[in-house]
Amino acid sequence: MQTTLLIEQILNGVQFGVMLFLMAAGLTLIFGVMGVINLAHGSLYMLGAFACAAVATATGSFWLGLMASLAAAAAAGAIVELLVIRRLYDRDHLDQVLATFALILIFSEGTRWLFGSFPLYLNIPPVLSGAVDLPAGARYQLYRLAIILVGIAVAIGLYLLISKTRLGMRIRAGQSDREMIAALGVDIRTLYTVVFALGAALAGLAGAMVGALQSVQVGMGEPVLILAFVVIVIGGIGSIKGALVGAALVGLVDTLGRFLLPQFFALFLGPSQGTTVGAALASMLIYIVMALILAVRPRGLFAAST
Amino acid sequence: MKRMRAETPINFLLAGLLLLVPLAALALEEPFYITLATRMAILALAAVGLNLALGLGGLVSFGHAAFFGIGGYTAGILSTHASNAQPLMTWPIEIGGSDNMLVIWPVAVVLSGLVALVTGAISLRTSGVYFIMITLAFAQMIYYFATSWPAYGGEDGLSLGLRNAFPGINTALPLNFFLICYALLIAALYLFARIRDSRFGTALQAARQNQVRLAAVGISPFPIRLAAFVLSAMMTGLAGSLFADLNRFVSPSMLSWQMSGELIVLVILGGTGRLFGPVAGAMLFVLFEFILGGFTERWQLFLGLILLGVVLFARGGLLGLLAGKVRHG
Amino acid sequence: MAEAILSVRNLRKSYGALTVTDGVSLDLCAGEIHALIGPNGAGKTTLIHQIAGTVKQDGGTIAFLGRDIGGLGVAERARLGLGRSFQISSLAPEFSALRNVMLAVQSQQGSSFHAFRPVMRDPSLTEPALNMLERVGLAGRAHVTAAELSHGERRRLEIAIALALCPRAFLFDEPMAGMGPEGSKSLTGFLNDLRQEAPILLVEHDMDAVFALADRVSVLVYGRVIASGSVSEIRNNAEVRRAYFGEHI
Structure with missing residues (x-):
C-alpha cells in the first residue's frame, strides 16, 4: 500500500516538475536572450488555460482547445512583446518588474471581465481518461502520464531546436553576445518576438494541460510563476538544462515533502500536531532548499556565464 | 551651501494635505475619509521603509510584504493572547500577549528586522534579477507558512477584537488613531532624510550607483546593503502592525506577492528615492482605489494601464513630473 | 634599491584557453613610478584588476606592505592603502x-x-x-x-x-587617456610630484609621459613581462623594439 502510494506521489512530483519546466523554460529563455524578467508569464499560462477551456466547451474537443491555447498564448506573447516588452530591453529590472506587474493586473482584470469571476472547468479528453497499471500493483492516471510524456517531448524538442537549428544558433548567439548577432545580420527584433512567443506558447501549453486537473480561474498563474522563479534561481538563470533539473527537483521535493513530512512528524508529535507541523514545514520546504542551494552556489546549479 | 530642493514646498504641501483630509472629514461628518487618510499614512510608512532599500540602495525587494505581514501578525497574535489571557509561550520563559502598542511596535520591528537579517544575508549574496526573485520567493515561503499554520486562523486570517491601546490616548477614535499613524510617518520621513544625507546613506546610494567604485574606496557594499535592508524591513514591519490595527484584521493577503508589488508601485508612482515619493504614491494609490473603485469593480485594470503608462512614459513618478530630477548635494 | 611596497610574484590568470596573465612578477618600491606598457590586449588592465582585487588570480602571490593580499576583497585592499583609478572612469x-x-x-x-x-x-x-x-x-x-x-x-x-x-601605493590605469596634450602635460607634472607621497604603478599608452616619468618600465606582451628596466634600457631592448615599438616608432 505504502509503496504504491509512494510511486504515485513520485509520479505526481514528476508531473508537477514537468509543468514547472514548461513555465521555467520560457522564462529562462526570455531572460537569457533578452535580459527581461517577465512577471506576466503567469498570465500567459492563465490565458492558455482559459483559451483551452473556452474552445473545448464551445466545440466539445479538448484537442481544438489545446491548439487554441497554443495559438492564443503565442499571439498574446507576440503582441505583448511588440507593444510593451520591446520598450523595456534597455531599462533596468525595476522598470521591467513594474511594467510586467501592470500587465498582470491588466490580464487578470481583463480575463475577469470576459469570463466572469467564476472558474471554468475543463474535462480530460476521453482518450486519456482512466488509469494505467504500473509495476508493483500501482495504478496511475493516464492523463497525468501523458503530461509527463509531453513534457519530456518538449524538453527533447527544445534541446534539438537550440542545438540543431538555425533559430537555435541565433538564440545561443543572442545569449552570449547581443552585438555579435546584430553583426551577423540577424534581424534581432524578429528574433526577440519569436523567442517571446515561443516562451509564451510553452506557458500556454502548461496552463491548458493543467486546466483539466484543476479549475481554470483568474490568479492561477502567479503561484506557478513564483515556483518557476524558484526553479530558475536554483537551476541558474538562462540555462535550459538548469530549468529542467530545477523543475524536477522542485516538483519532487514539494510533492514528496507534502506527502512524507506530515507522516514523519506524526511519529513524534502524534497525528494531529504532527500533521500540522509537517504540513506547515512542507509548504516552506522548497524555499528552504532554494536557500541552501544559494548559500553554496549563489548563481544556481548551472549558471550561464555572464 | 544647502540649496532648497525644488520639491521641498511640494513635500510640505503633501504633508499638509494628508493632515487636512481627516480634519475636513470631521467637519463634513464623513468619518470614512479619516479611515482613508489613515490607510494612506500607513501605506506611505510601509513604502518609506521600502524606499530606503529600493530608492536609496537600489535593492529591488519584491518581498517586502513579508515584513508588512510579520508586523501585522505580531499585532494580531499579541492582542489575541492578551484578550484570551493565554500565554504565548510557557517555555523557557512565560511570555504573555499584549494589547499595548508600545509593546507591540518594538516586537514587530525587531521580528521584521531579524527575518530581514536572515533572508537579506542570503538574498544579498546575489544581485539583479536573482535578488528580485529570491526576495519574492522568501515572502512566498512566509505566506504559505501563514496559510498552513492553523493556530492563528490559517487562510481565514485573524480578527482583532479591539484596536490595541496606546497609553493615554483612546485609539478607538478614528482621528486619534490617524494622528498616531501620521506622527509615526513623519518620524519615519525625518529618519529617512537623516539617513539619506548621512555617511551611511552616502555609501548606500553609492552602492546603487556604482558598487565597484564604493569597494575601490574601501567600503564593502554587502554590510551597507544588509543594514539598509534590515532598517527598511523594520519600518515596513511597523507599518504592518498599524495596518492590522486599522482593519482590526490580519490575513495572509498582507503577506502576498500582490502586496509586495503594490508596495513597489507606491514608491514608483510617487518617485523612487525621493523623500516624499512614498507619501505621494500612497495618496495617489488610495485615491485611485477609491475613485476608480467607485466607478467599476475592475479598477485594477485601469491601475494596470496607468502604471504601464508611468513606467513607459513618466519614469520619475508624480514628484518627478512636479519637481524635476533628483538633486544630490 | 628600496624595499618593495607592492610585490607581485608569478601571477597567472586564464579565461578558458586564453592566458591573459602568464607568470607575471613585478615590484613597486617607495618613491618610484613603475610604468607598465604593452600593446592592446597584453593584459595590463587585467593585471591591475588582479592587484586591486576586482579579478581573482588563478595562481601566484600579491604582497602589499609585506602582507599577502591575494585572498582579500577589493574593499579590504583599498583600506590597506591601494588607491586606484579606473581605465574607464568609474x-x-x-x-x-x-x-x-x-x-x-x-x-x-x-x-x-x-x-x-x-x-x-x-x-x-x-x-x-x-x-x-x-x-x-x-x-x-x-x-x-x-x-x-x-x-x-x-x-x-x-x-x-x-x-x-x-594610499600607500597608487594604481593608475591610463590616467592620460583622452586628455589632450595640455591635460596630459599638466597631469605629467602632477604625477611627477605625487610619487613622493606614494609610489605609482602606471599603465599608460602615452609614451612621452611614460618616458618622462618612469623610474622603471615593464613591458607586457601576451600576458608576459618580456623586459623590465630603466627607460633607456627599454628603449634599447631589441626584443621590445620588435614586439612593441616596431608598430609605433
Missing part, C-alpha cells in the same frame, strides 16, 4: 564631484555606519575633499554631478578620489 554619477571625493574621505576616516549626521554639513568630510579637488584643479567644479563633468574632468576626479584615500 564614479558615482549622481553625486557631485565633491561628494564622490567625500565618499573616499569617509572611508579613510573609518566607519560608514553613522546614519544621522548630514555629510554636507560635516567639515571633517567636506574640507579634505575640497582640498583634494583643489589639488587636481577641480575646486571650481565641486558641485557639478559626476555625470555632467567632461571626460578630462572625470579622469582628474578619479585621481582626487585616489588621493583622498591617502
